[in-house]
Amino acid sequence: MSIRSRRDRDSAGSRHKFSIATFRGLQQPELSKRLSRLIKSENNAIGAHETAGRERGSIAAQLSEWGESTEDDAISDISDKLGVMLAEIGEQEDTFAQNLEDYRGVLKHIRNMEASVQPSRDQRQKVTDEISKLKYKEPNSTRITTLEHELVRAEAQNLVAEAQLSNTTRTKLKEAFDIHTAAVIERAEKQIILARHARRLLNYIDDEPVVPGDSRHAYDHELEARQVLEDAETDLRAWRPSVQPIASSETHVNGLGGNGVHADTDSVLTNGANGVDTTGPPEDATSEMERAEPAVLAS
Template sequence: MSSLRGIQQPELSKKLYKLIKTENHQVSAYETASRESQSVASQLSEWGETQDDAVSDISDKLGVLLAEIAEQEDLFAQHLEDSRGVLKQIRNTESSVQPTRNHKTKIQDEIQKLKYKEPTSPKLVTLEQELVRAEAQSLVAEAQLTNVTRQKFKEAYDLHTAAIIERAEKQIMLAQQARRLVNLLDDTPTVPGEERAPFENSEAAREVLNDAEAGLRNYSPSIEPIHSAAGRLGVNAMPGSIEQEAAQPRIMQQAEEIVQSPQQQETVGRGGQVPYYSTSETTYVAA
């Protein structure tokens, strides 16, 4: 079923659709890694219960730290899903732009066919007027696409890279505490019949867990902020309404210049207001 949805995707959005779908598998893999790692941590604690007091205490607390490290994988997967959701907004905009491109291409094909069959047909003027309007709509749609793409690309990979840093820093911090914990276990060899000294590091082991908990509670990511100038964009991924209205004549003029060629004798008529396509209400099947 998912492969069928991929086939139905507009050509413009197929590659991003594939990327988003692959990321879905990636998210699932991290979630699985988290569950498996938590299971390993739990089994370590259970095994430790069969050992002497020192190994039992250390393995139990080590299991707690390893479980917390595993939890970071699950949190990372959630952040990746958030980033993936932002990329979907680019994909949806790509999908909404494709019909505009197709419409313009269809009119161009009709004009070429008519010029070949009936070069003096009065319908050519009408088609050329339609082509100017289609070109103007295409200019708007393409501008919206590039605005959305740049804004959401930065937003998505702001989330993605920040999640990588947070996961790495927290896991490093927890792993360092785990190494402190392991270091409390005395592995001095004994000879047969010799008894080991009682474990005297229980308090130090508890302190390691307390330090780890405090570290997570007080954690602050050390990341360089990613800046954005997209705050000026309106709801339709274009600058404010005043700027949109002022741009209308320029858009139509540019569309005429694109459509006209030196060989054309007819003056292409101007159309009305150029519609701005919604970039927020269009919905598509999620990958």
């Protein structure tokens, strides 16, 4: 029930050896490499849904024009109205791609946070390494004390960074897949409405075989077929999301039943994250750190 064994699938993503995108991927800090690659793949998936939607719209127009060219009243009318339905199915595919773009944007928050936490880890490691090197080479150097103070500061900073990373990862992962799954359901429910009404149209094509030379009954379903389009439009307009909201601490922040404490997430602790909208610890965490830091420094 795990898909971790399917590692071989990944190789398909690295075909273009000399593209800028791969170059950029290499420049990503270690911590954010995986998510960077995922976000890139998501771009391909979104592009595929956009193409599918665009092609569906084009096919819809072609179907309608083909139907007109048959000079068969029934085929002409039904193919035109089927075309309207297909075009709308294509529109829904495009809306789905746009919603996935929103989800992809939320994943970028996690990637940016990962990228901004990397220097903090590196700095702590660097100072630790310098101290042990110095202790071996010049055990009596006064720089050791200075570096030890620096290490305490680096550790404090990293402690905050890791908390920010954990908070952002969890909140944004929930938010991202809340958007993603709701988008899957929205496309599905709307396309079901369209496909079900489209099937009603098919029943207006009389396909009893005709004998050569005989003419068919005149087509008289034009009003009914138009009614099908109107029904589909009405149903689409009446569509409302039916998904259960995902419980999230961020939902509280946005005023849905929150206790007011978390109202301001723009704390000083998130300033290191290159100005991106991170989900840093709430205010009380900030003051916690402000209280904690002098104590740590005095050790």
